[in-house]
Amino acid sequence: MTSAIDSPLPAVTRLIATDLDGTLLRDDKTLSDRTVAALAAAEEAGIEVFFVTGRPARWMDVVTAHVHGHGMAICANGAAVADLHRDGRLIEVRPLERDVALDVVHVLREAAPGVSFAVELTTGIHYEPAYPPFHMDPGATVAVAEKLLHEEAPGSAAPVLKVLAHHPELAPDTFLTLAREAAGDRASFTRSSPTALLEISGLGVSKAGTLAACCAQRGIDRAEVVAFGDMPNDVEMLSWAGASFAMGNAHPAAVAAASGVTLNNNEDGVAVVIERILAAR
Structure with missing residues (x-):
């Protein structure tokens, strides 16, 4: 180097x-x-x-x-x-398909108990009650990820850019490794925060x-x-x-x-x- x-x-x-x-x-x-x-x-x-x-x-x-x-x-x-x-x-x-996002949410709930989620749409962000609140987005909807990712018909809701997963106890890199091992074949996982906050995008994005x-x-x-x-x-x-x-x-x-x-x-x-x-x- x-x-x-x-x-x-x-x-x-x-x-x-x-x-x-x-x-x-x-x-x-x-x-x-x-x-x-x-x-x-x-x-x-x-x-x-x-x-x-x-x-x-x-x-x-x-x-x-x-x-x-x-x-x-x-x-x-x-x-x-x-x-x-x-x-x-x-x-x-380049969206994360909602059915894939839901699958990843379910896998991470099982693999990392205590995890909470936020959903970043093309129209803004929304998050679960346990997720650290976004003070820059006061209009966000607060609900469970399954509800945030639900759409009445395919393609009827705003595209999902990424899902964010936060864990209150795991070390950041440990959480990233765990998530990739559990669901890396379904989506792309990375992180940019000093906390245990993962960013989940469509596979290959x-x-x-x-x-x-x-x-x-x-x-x-x-x-x-x-x-x-x-x-x-x-x-x-x-x-x-x-x-x-x-x-x-x-x-x-x-x-x-x-x-x-x-x-x-x-x-x-x-x-x-x-x-x-x-x-x-």
Whole structure:
């Protein structure tokens, strides 16, 4: 593993893909002036910038003021592509089918007693009574997951982007391993929270898969992509990109997947690499 100073970069960088929380954003959920300037300079130089996050589109206000160029963002760990120039309108959805989600809920209830669930739809989030409440979503419905996932007829309800599973006692990585062993053949499991909070998407859905499709649409090769991340939900993207950097504060799985390590999110680690890319041009 090499540092941001000496890690190899692509001969040509055409796209920068960056996670938000713990990566581009500081711990106070803001962007530093240096990072804002680096993003603007990259796009001025003709490099596309994709925000690739576990956040839903409605929580992208932290970066919408700094969107340039195309304004596309990959949200919900690859389950949605949003146009930030159009108030986060979803232009592509890769849903978790409701019958699969229900099956996963039942498997995890048996495998991890005490688990509680939230359901992220294209229209907003809803959660069970025992689930930690979402203060950013005061209009959420509170009900058991089976009711939240019910629909009167197939296709009659809003698509499910992901199901979240929270456990009050298990260690985060232990919970992730348990869930993958119990239901990894049914859905994709990852995590981005420091707590035992899992994010469950359709089988095969990931940041990397959706990013790869977006790049293919633009004629951009993976060798021309530089990616940044810090948590297990970034692992596939860090492995896929031609060059990738785990943050100084990253989870060991992200560090192992990346080709280099940069400074932490409070030290402008992403900006440091972008500046190096631009200097090399």
